[in-house]
Amino acid sequence: MLKSSKVFLKKTKNIKPDVAVILGSGLTNFFEKKNIIKLISYRELPNFPEPTVKGHLGKVVLGKIKSHNILCLHGRSHIYEGINTNSLKTPIRFLKDIGCKLIIITNAAGSIHKSIKPGSIMSIKDHINWSGFNPLIGPNEDDYGPRFSDMSDPYDKFYRKQLKKIAKKINQKIYEGTYCMFSGPSFETPAEIKAMRTLGVSAVGMSTVPEVIIANHCSLPVVALSVITNQAAGISKNKLSHKETLEQAALVEKKILKLIKNFIKELIFYDTTRNN
Ligand code: HPA
Numbered sequence: 312m313l314k315s316s317k318v319f320l321k322k323t324k325n326i327k328p329d330v331a332v333i334l335g336s337g338l339t340n341f342f343e344k345k346n347i348i349k350l351i352s353y354r355e356l357p358n359f360p361e362p363t364v365k366g367h368l369g370k371v372v373l374g375k376i377k378s379h380n381i382l383c384l385h386g387r388s389h390i391y392e393g394i395n396t397n398s399l400k401t402p403i404r405f406l407k408d409i410g411c412k413l414i415i416i417t418n419a420a421g422s423i424h425k426s427i428k429p430g431s432i433m434s435i436k437d438h439i440n441w442s443g444f445n446p447l448i449g450p451n452e453d454d455y456g457p458r459f460s461d462m463s464d465p466y467d468k469f470y471r472k473q474l475k476k477i478a479k480k481i482n483q484k485i486y487e488g489t490y491c492m493f494s495g496p497s498f499e500t501p502a503e504i505k506a507m508r509t510l511g512v513s514a515v516g517m518s519t520v521p522e523v524i525i526a527n528h529c530s531l532p533v534v535a536l537s538v539i540t541n542q543a544a545g546i547s548k549n550k551l552s553h554k555e556t557l558e559q560a561a562l563v564e565k566k567i568l569k570l571i572k573n574f575i576k577e578l579i580f581y582d583t584t585r586n587n
Contacts, residue, residue: 337560501545
């Protein structure tokens, strides 16, 4: 068990979350104040990465949604901040250690299709790792998973199906599509976006894929939602900027949080953990 996991369980007096939510750029207000159990800064958790990007706060918040204990992670590392595999692995393995059964990942992404407009939400059904990087490179930690790990159901079908059902129930349109990760920090070129369209990609971004690889390695199921904050390069007439990402994500915040909370309220878990 990681040091950070032990520190967390000591601080929460062994209250363990069922589900973790990783909040991407521009998403901040998850819990109502009265539902917060404990707030811990990343600084208090050994080896947790200090976020360097605006819109990423660097704290975990434990709270309640109905009967479930939920842990929200405000802030993540990106490979464009400098590749440090531990800063990517630690938060996910920490979630495994403390007993999470599902991670809900959110991110901001650019849409490759004119029909998927800014303000839309896309459930990621698969990804292409275009970043040239895999966070599992290096010695394998056998306690968490095998050297060669399976990636044939990266965004868990069982939970994705439930998510789709809830979106329908609360009358929210969600898209399903393939996400492609670029390393960033520069945005893509129009030619890169054109190539991605040919490859069947629906949205592009600079995060999520490393976390999904690490979670799949330790058999921790994932669902992921992209907030479409802009049309990708060459489609948009505007220049792309992080400011636009943050502004657009804030506009969709209520909608995506409503979806996630309703999903959690009616969540049915697997009986047993998946075996890779
Ligand atoms: N490209 C990459 N990452 C992004 C984008 C984009 O267009 N929008 C938000 N994050």
